[in-house]
Amino acid sequence: MNYQEAVRQIRSGRVLPVYLLHGEEVYLAREFEAAIINAVLSPEERDTNLIIFDGDPAPAELTSVVETAPFLGDKNVVVVRETALFRASRKNTDESDAGDRDAERILKLVRNLPEYTLLIFQTAEAADKRRKLFKTVEERGAAVELAPLKIKELRGWVVDKLAAAGKKIAPDALEHLLAVVSMMPQVSLGFLAGELAKLALYTENRAIITRRDLAEVLSAVPEVSVFALVDAITQKQVGKALSLLSDQLAIGEHPVRLVALLARQVRMLWQAKELAEKGLGAREIAEKLGVHPFVGEKLARQCLQFTAGRLKEAVLALAAADRDFKSGRAGAFSLDKIIIDLCR
Template identity: 50%
Template sequence: MNYSQLEERIRQGEVSPVYLLYGEEHYIIQQLEHAIIDQLLTPDERDCNLTVLDGDPKPEELIGLLETVPFLGGKQVIVIHNTAFFRAAKQDNAEVDESGKSDKSSGRLLKVLADMPDYTCLVLTTIEKVDKRRKLFKQIEKCGIAFEAISFKSWDTKNISQWVQAQLGKRQKKIAANAMEAVLAMVGSMPRISLVFLEAELEKLSLYTGNRTIITLQDLEAVLASVPELSVFALLEAIGQKQVAKALPLLGRQLASGEHPAKLIGLLAREIRLLWRIKEMVATGLPAREIGTRTGLVNYICEKKIKQSQQFGIAQLRQALLSLAQADTDFKSSQANEAVLEEIVIRLCHNTTIPSKP
């Protein structure tokens, strides 16, 4: 079960009695925690029926909290941040406290978790690694949900797509297929990206489109024009399709927005090196999955890059890199203007090599 599926299940009212939310992606942990609280408690109920602790209470104290009947009935939610209950055990097959002595009360805690009061939901969170051999972890797997929030950069294309669609669905929006392709390519091209950033951009798209339900590629390009990776993706798409009339305005838009030419040169050079490398691997007969593994690209993006690489010859890519390197030097010494980049794009679109600077 991925994040989007778990969040949807919670929002549909399928709430388990106990959750362990752990892993690198703190944003996901927070979102799931909020979804659980929102589902079980109204804002007015939270003052009395929501308990949030930073760190673990003693097992007997936690048992007391779990068994305490909520004020005025209803549900109660107990959240423990930064839990250490799931660190590697100091003794095999034993639950131990910080002193290293066997803690008998942990046995009772296991029993309480196995038969949780129907008025209590326990949420434990940590960004640390957990020891899945712990009895407590195994008990939560049996009676609740242990969910690992893996780093966003490790998500596969399907999970990213589902997350984007879920976020837009909350805003009564849908996204066109080619716009989704651009989002996936942008995410795959960015060396670092956070879900916080991506959600903020989706919110901008939602506001920009107003009463329209479908978000188009044109909407995406208009709202995310300041994201170089998206513009470079669109630029490479236009170059790969030999659409110079489309490629030049895309380049001009980035330069007009104040993006420094050196940054665009760096992004273009990185993409061209990647296409060259992929082209050589294809020539040796490597399958797409292996190429994806070696380049660190998810399957969808890898297939896209393989198709793009076939539009260029090795000599053309080599000359493009040399020209970009020279342009970078010239821009840094104030000996070049934007026409240099335009010439490189035109020659790539026309499948011609770029002459070296005399």
């Protein structure tokens, strides 16, 4: 079961007796825990009826907690974070033998959960789906995979997150945000949630978040700055482009990271230029490059401002700058020169 489906079930009032939350997106695990707690326990019950373990307790201790009737209300919620019970077992070791014995004890506990206890296991590691315990959790409840959200899934997540703060986001601002996020090697939902919280605070009594708000609040985020930097380069605004670069260096962003982000954008411009010269439109370019449609449209427009030769030269120059920065032979002027050449 995926995260979205599991959350929809909870919101509809269907809460299962046991869950395994497995996958690297720990932020989603905490959100899921909160959704369960809000659905099952009143604020007054949480001091006595919510028990959280960081790591696996001894089987006897977990059994005791699970089988203890709630002091108030109808339910206990027991959370075991960073469990090791669902790892692939290592054969013929004392550690694996002990782990298997613990898993067998927990297996019996899960099969005989009292009606008044809801049990949640969480691990950031890959769960071994062959284990009896994994299959039993699936039979009695649900194993929820917490994979990083894809861009199309992120759209709804952003809208819901802002709605919870009493905010909406303008369509062009949402497309711009998703385009920027699509540049990130991996989306950290914890980081993104923090940036959305900043936007909600920045806009204060205004209900709609605009693209200008994004530019003001997220200007320190390297991907946002590089996105704006390429805009300035495309418009031949050399002063603005160099100022954006200087701002990133001033706040401590490492030149190697900026080179990598800029190289990725220039490489996509070069690819878009070649595809456009073959007669492909913006939507087809986006599909070929595997980018958000908004990014595809932007690349299709921007690549018209350059020759394929100029973009190829910039890609090669950025590759050389990357080597020089990593070997300590380059200074910030190397990037300045590449940007100035692109603005000509």
